[in-house]
Amino acid sequence: MTQSAPDPTGRASLDGARGLAAIRIGIGLAQGVLLYLLYRSAAQAEGLSWPATQPPLFAALVLAALFTPVMLLAGVGRMGWKALSLWGAVAAMILALLGWHDAAQQARDYFHPPYLRFPVVAFAAAALFIAHHLITPAIQSHRWIADFDDYFDTAWKAGVQLALSLGFTGAFWLLLFLGAALFRVIGLSFLADLIDEKWFSIPVSCLVFAVAVQLTDVRGGLIRGVRTVALMLLSWLLLVITVLVAGFLAALPFTGLDGLWKTGSATALVLSAAAALIVLINTAYQDGREDNLPPAALRIAVRVAAVLLTPLILIAIWGLSLRIGQHGLTPDRIIASACALVGLLYAVGYGWAALSPLWRKTAWMKPLERTNILAAILTVLVILALFSPVADPARLSVNDQMARLKRGVVSAARFDYVFLRYDAGKAGRAALAELAKSSDAEIARHAKAAQASTSRYDLAETTTPPRTPTIAAWPANQPLPAAFVASAPAGDPRYDCSEQNDCLAVQRDLNGDGREEILLASSYNIALFAQGDDDRWVHQGDYQVAHCPGPDAARRDLREALKRPDLEAVATAWPDLGVGGQTGRFQPKDNCPPKPSGVNP
Structure with missing residues (x-):
């Protein structure tokens, strides 16, 4: 069988459709069989078998088997066999190395197949998609850097094709489940039993x-038609996000950034908005050819959105720098910093494309094309660095946190031993072992406690220092006892009370003993505190408040409920039971009173 020459437009030749179909079916079946064998080695009732007994090897095989065949499916008919085979081997090797490293640097507690963390899988897929659609047009044009419209056509067509293929696979399984349900109605369960068998479901999904x-x-023309419609619809959403981002930035001088920082996810929010702008700008620009120029309104929106990227990225960088300065590096902050770096390249390039016509004559947003290519290359390089030993976020974070401890930026009592024990993999465990040998008795004591712990939550409560809560009193003229608001340990409901998480406290004598208890309410919980013989305020338990239908059904904030004048202690309808010296607490089946007959909810 001879190979048909790749179509310069990137569409498989119809003359070679049967040959291409056979090759793609073979790739799908091979992937399905390989994934099933990997699944079988990790899911045997009698225990794991090789290669699942070797986590780094298993993770490497899983990551390569998941994505390399998908890349080969996309490359068939677009590359020559030698080029495709070489690129496939390189891609599989890189994916395997990423999977190997991810499993090798993890600690083994709660370590189960496939031994891969979600960020590695997601970013590896993104890097492979970008790299493949940088390489394919270059090979087709026999140049190191192809024309931008070739990159655009190849990548966006593949994106639509991927979405449709995934949708087709999902629809196939919906029909199979429907058929199984129909057969089950008449007492035949063979199809349902077949679907449950992994030797069937995994290869069939890949096929x-x-x-x-x-x-x-x-039918490449149909795909391009779907792509054109999708791009047209998405491009008009650029107007919406541009107005929203412009309004947000315009309001910042009046509101300040404090509200944004209080969310605890300011950087992620701002970077997400920037990513949305970048994607929608490209849906409007498309391949940049004059016959694809969008309407004037969209051209203006593209220029404005391109300029708005810069303040968004600067806000994200500012927020990251504040958090890193306060609390040091963590893997999430390192990944966010990498995203901000790529975003900064987009912001500079797109801003230049939007503003350069002010001092020189150039085609509309033409510099955007060079920016997209450079950003794509940078994205692939950054992902490879992040999920390899070059810039492993866990290792960099551990080094930074240890340096902060040695410099005295953070005290031994406030150091995050939980991060080293449970979130930093082998690098964290090694650092914890080093701290356990420290000459500082307090550091060594905390580190040994962390090494011996079996629960991150218990460890957090024992190693996290207490802090002074911020709690509002009701009525405001009735101050809370000083001992109640002086200090709260981790795990105590008062510990989370701060300016970002408002709490309200009310003093009431609930049990009629002449001493007042304190009810502490957040938006979702009411905790009861009573004063012990040593004058310490002890958390007794929590009240579960049902949200029943009625005129007050919309009132969900329990802090407002504590302010009501009808707040009172109510006797339970049924007593608790004493059983052999233990107390059985009655839990009502329905906390809401029955509705009168004839009354609609």
Whole structure:
């Protein structure tokens, strides 16, 4: 069988459709069989078998088996066999190395197949998609850097094709489940039993996906039509996000950034808005050819959105720098910093594309094309660095946190031993072992306690220092006891009370003993505190408040409920039971009173 030459437009030749179909079906079946064998080695009732007994090897095989065949399905018909085989081998090797490293640097507690963390899987898929659609147009044009419209056509067509193929696979399984339900109605369960068998479901899923890729590929014109419609619809959403981001930035001088920092996820929010702008700008720009120029309103929106990227990225960098300065590096902050770096390149490039016509004549947003190519290359390099030993976030975070401890930036009592024990993999465990040998008795004591712990939550309560809560009193003219608001340990409901998480406290004598208890309410919980013989305020338990239908059904904030004048202690309808020296607490089946007959909810 001879290979048909790749179509310069990137569409599989119809003359070679049968050959391409056979190759893609073979790739799909091979992937399905390989994934099933990997699943079988990790899911045997008698225990794990090779290669699941070797976590780094298993993770490497899983990551390579998940994504390399998908890349080969996309490359068939677009590359020559030598180029495709070489690129496939390189991609599989890189994926395997990323999977190997991810499993090798993790600690073994709660370590189960496939031994891969979600960020590695997600970012590896993104890097492979970007790299493949940088390489394919370059090979087709026999140049190191292809024309931008070739990159655009290849990548966006593949994106639509991937979405349709996944949708086709999902629809196939919905029909299978429907058929199984129909047969079960008449007492036949063979199809339902077959679906439950992994030797069937895994290979069939891969096969159906491969068939979907082939079906969408031989009708490239239809795919381009779907892509054109999707891009047109998405491009008009650029107007919406541009107005929203502009309004947000315009309001900041009047509101300040304090509200944004209080969310605890300011950087993620701002970077997400920037990512939305970048994607929608490209849906409007498309391949940049004059016959694809959008309407004037969209051209203006693209220029404005391109300029708005810079303040968004600067706000994200500012927020990250504040958090890192206060609390040091963590893996999440390192990944966010990498995203901000890529975003900064987009912001500079897009801002230049939008503003350069002010001092020189150039085609509309033309510099955007160079920015997209450079950002794509940078994204791949950053992902490879982050999930390899080059810039492993866990290792960098551990080094930074240890340096902060040695410099005295953070005290031994406030150091995050939980991070080293449970979130930093082998690098964290090694650092914890080093701290356990420290000459500082307090550091060594905390580190040994962390090494011996079996629960991150128990460890957090014992190693996290107490702090002074911020609690409002009601009525405001009735101050709370000084001992109640002086200090709260981790795990105490008062510990989370701060300006970001408002709490309200009310003093009441609930049990009629002449001494007042304190009810502490957040938006979702009411905790009861009573004063012991040593004058310490002790958390007794929590009240579960049902949200029943009625005129007050919308009132969900329990802090407002404590302010009501009808707040009172109510006797339970049924007593608790004493059983052999233990007390059985009655839990009502329904906390809401029955509705009168004839009354609609």
